[in-house]
Amino acid sequence: MTQLDLPTVIGDLVSVNHRLTRLAATVTGNTESPAVWRTLSVLRDLGPMRLGELAKVSRVTQPTMTKLVHALDERGWIRRIVDRDDARAMLISADPHGIAALDAWRIELANSLTPTFADLDDDELETLASAVEIVRTRLERSRAALVEAAASTGHVA
Structure with a gap:
């Protein structure tokens, strides 16, 4: 039996996870940008945050996140709330409609992978x-x- 190496196993886990996500997205035919789902996931998992921080965590530029937040806001999938620590700043928060869309997408992914x-x-x-x-x-x-x-x-x- 080969001795397992933690960094190799973790690297393989990340790589396989990315492949699995790509396969699921391909099988579902979903054309939504992965950045939409990643952003909603970040907001659900980490809570409200400022735009710049959200861009950093979501691994996109701030101008890209600005466009993404605008599109999500138009759909009613996020909320902009005043930062209680700085009334001049806004926090981005997931709206229940956005969470419902994210949950539906995750179910769609899971169902698409079930045959595999x-x-x-x-x-x-x-x-x-x-x-x-x-x-x-x-x-x-x-x-x-x-x-x-x-x-x-x-x-x-």
């Missing part, structure tokens, strides 16, 4: 579920550490 995984046996399905839980737990732990660090410096995480 339909032949998993119970042990494989359990292994996959365990892997998801491990990754989720680590991401939540990492997020909590970022929030704590941001709170100690006075920055929004």
Whole structure:
């Protein structure tokens, strides 16, 4: 048996996840920009944030995020709220309609991939579920550490 190397396994996990997401998007035929779903996911997972921070976290430029937020606002998928710490600034927040659209897209992705995984046996399905839980737990732990660090410096995480 080959000895597992953590950086290699993590790199493979990220790469396979990207491939899986691309496959699902291709199979669904969904033409929506991945940036739309990524932005809504960020807002759902991390909460309201300023435009510049949202652009950084979503891995797009600020002008691109400005256009994206405008489009999401026109659909009623986000809200602009006054920053309670600086009344001159606005925070971008996910609207329930945006969360509903995101949830529907995730269901569409899952349904499109079900045939690819339909032949998993119970042990494989359990292994996959365990892997998801491990990754989720680590991401939540990492997020909590970022929030704590941001709170100690006075920055929004």
